[in-house]
Amino acid sequence: MHEIVTLQLGQRANYLATHFWNLQESYFTYQEGEESPVDHDVHFRPGVGADGSETYTPRTVIYDLKGGFGTLRQSNALYELSEDFNPGQGLWDGREVIQQQPAIPQSDYQKSLDAGLPAPQLTSETVRYWSDYNRLFYHPRSIVQLNDYELNSRTMPFEDWEMGEELFNNLDKEHDLLDRDVRTFAEECDQLRALQIFTNADDAWGGFAARYMDRLRDEYGKKNIWVWAIESGSKVQRHQQIKRDMNKARSIYAISPQSSFYTPIIDPPHRLPNTFNVDFRSEWQTSALISSAMETVTLPSRLRPYCDFESSLAGDDGIHKIFELQSTILTDNEAQHSTKPTNGAEPSEDESSQVKTEFDVDFSYDSRYSNKSHIFNQVQVSRGIDPEQKENDGPPTEDIDLGMRRRLRLHNSQPMFQSFHTPLRFPILDSFPRNMFPVSDANAGIQVLSSLTASSRTGERIKAMEAVASRIISIDERESIVNGLGEIRESYETGWMSDSDFDDE
Incomplete structure (x- = not known):
């Protein structure tokens, strides 16, 4: 296990x-x-x-x-x-005086x-x-x-x-x-x-x-x-x-x-599609929205058979550890054309054109993707695909040695990409807000595409943090925090290479 x-x-x-x-x-x-x-x-x-x-x-x-x-x-x-x-009586053998706050009444649920x-x-x-x-x-x-x-x-x-x-x-x-x-x-x-x-x-x-x-x-x-x-x-x-x-x-x-x-x-995230129905004042509702993406993107880590989810997150170099969480709620037509469905949680490595930059919800950053953003690594998980559609797919692509894939990606400056697919839909439970998503039948569950992405946007965000830290944080810890943030930021700037990259050569 x-x-x-x-x-x-x-x-x-x-x-x-x-x-x-x-x-x-x-x-x-x-x-x-x-x-x-x-x-x-x-x-x-x-x-x-x-x-x-x-x-x-x-x-x-x-x-x-x-x-x-x-x-x-x-x-x-x-x-x-x-x-x-x-806890028992302990060493005290005298008279106890117990003071209790009024009990919180149990909810009807x-x-x-x-x-x-x-x-x-x-x-x-x-x-x-x-x-x-x-x-x-x-x-x-x-x-x-x-x-x-x-x-x-x-x-x-x-x-x-x-x-x-x-x-x-x-x-x-x-x-x-x-x-x-x-x-x-x-x-x-x-x-x-x-x-x-x-x-x-x-x-x-x-x-x-x-x-x-x-x-x-x-x-x-x-x-x-x-x-x-x-x-x-x-x-x-x-x-x-x-x-x-x-x-x-x-x-x-x-x-x-x-x-x-x-x-x-x-x-809550700052931007949502107009078709979503979320009460931003309720932590119950906003956390439910987040859970639809977070629980989906980690699903391969607990599915049968065992998936090496961690190696997908590590990418080619293991340097980029800060990820952005995004998700899209798929309709039936979108689900059929968005990704190649497979039965179970089978990983696939495809061309960099599979990397996705537009999602319904961005949970990590306020700014939208720009053409200047560079993606280092992306892991996509889609759920709710009908497994019977697998029969209509073409033959699987020829497997290539992972080391060769890595060298090809580095040579072509392509991002690391891996996707997982499962027919298991996201269930709408009675503990979950109703009518949050634009789906016709919530009882059947919803189809979700969720991703974790490491990109140069992280460098931009940390650069802004450096500016704030240099002005506000006390002088005794300012230098260490600003320098530390600078080192993290450098690894998310395009064209930057670590010593390990040179060693690999």
């Missing part, structure tokens, strides 16, 4: 990750002899519940501030009898799930927390509430990057977070494939994630680490926007060089 352990850091990250887990749960099959195309062992772990029954829960650690979990409890129907998480009844339709008004539309049980060790800060606090908001650094350092010194929270899940794996991190990048969670990344790299030096770095796309006052920009610059400087891929995600 090739397992993936997930870390969720912060409120916006948990909104997105909850959609991700709901989708993974929907791929389970319960009919005898029916096998899901998704290998659930990649993201789920077997266990034993409090009553001795077998359980299957996500390999994830969920961090949030006090008040951020809503109605989600650490104990649940699977583990509520467990004594492992009962959660009540219906608990009762096994049809769930009511969710709306932006009925979703108060990410746990309101959660469909899974988690292992008690997955729930980690950080009581040092409170969600949406006005007196001490969790916004400054340094606050996240300080919080991690204090907690790690006291508990050794890696040993307490991650190691158990990692050691259960037969062959740990990657660590996946959902995190906010433009507030204090960016600092928390950066220090967590340092510890993960020390412990799992050769493992892949995937980072989904979520940035707020809402408009705020100028001084708040400056703080966000500084936090984003620090996150890219500290996290992206240590990650296997780092994908900035604007939540």
Whole structure:
């Protein structure tokens, strides 16, 4: 097996990750002899519940501030009898005085799930927390509430990057977070494939994630680490926007060089087609839109048979680690002509003309592609193609040695390109907003084309960050951050070559 352990850091990250887990749960099959195309062992772990029954829960650690979990409890129907998480009396033998905050009332959606009844339709008004539309049980060790800060606090908001650094350092010194929270899940794996991190990048969670990344790299030096770095796309006052920009610059400087891929995600994206119906004020809706692209583009990593998704992201040189996330919702006619369909998740390497630059939604950058943008690497994943169409396709192209392909691409200055196709459509669950996409029958699922692209636009964005950092960041760290961003930017400028490229020659 090739397992993936997930870390969720912060409120916006948990909104997105909850959609991700709901989708993974929907791929389970319960009919005898029916096998899901998704290998659930990649993201789920077997266990034993409090009553001795077998359980299957996500390999994830969920961090949030006090008040951020809503109605989600650490104990649940699977583990509520467990004594492992009962703190007990301890050394104190005196009288205890227990003070409790008023319990948050459970949503009608959660009540219906608990009762096994049809769930009511969710709306932006009925979703108060990410746990309101959660469909899974988690292992008690997955729930980690950080009581040092409170969600949406006005007196001490969790916004400054340094606050996240300080919080991690204090907690790690006291508990050794890696040993307490991650190691158990990692050691259960037969062959740990990657660590996946959902995190906010433009507030204090960016600092928390950066220090967590340092510890993960020390412990799992050769493992892949995937980072989904979520940035707020809402408009705020100028001084708040400056703080966000500084936090984003620090996150890219500290996290992206240590990650296997780092994908900035604007939540919500700034441009959407008029045919999309999204409430930008609802994190439930905007994170659902993001999940349609994010879950699609990573689908090959958990499909049967095993796909070496990581080598596609590494490209020819492994230098470009910052990717742009884009997606297009396909109609039936567009799906038939956009890509060559295959049955299953079979990779294909085609001519550079297959590289796509126009998508319905760009989740990473505000600027559109220009003719001057150069693409270094692109991985496309399309889903929802009818597998029966494969019979009408021509014979497969002649396979060429991968080393020869690489030399041809370098000689012709062509981008690295790889595509994956699967007939598995993106399901519209009852936890997902209805009527978000322009499709005739949402119950049948939707066809999505999603991509991760490394291009010269990243260099342009980091150049703008350098300018902000040189003016605003304090002098004691300004030089290191500006120089570090400059080194990252250079690798996304066309015509730049690393020392390894010369060595290859």
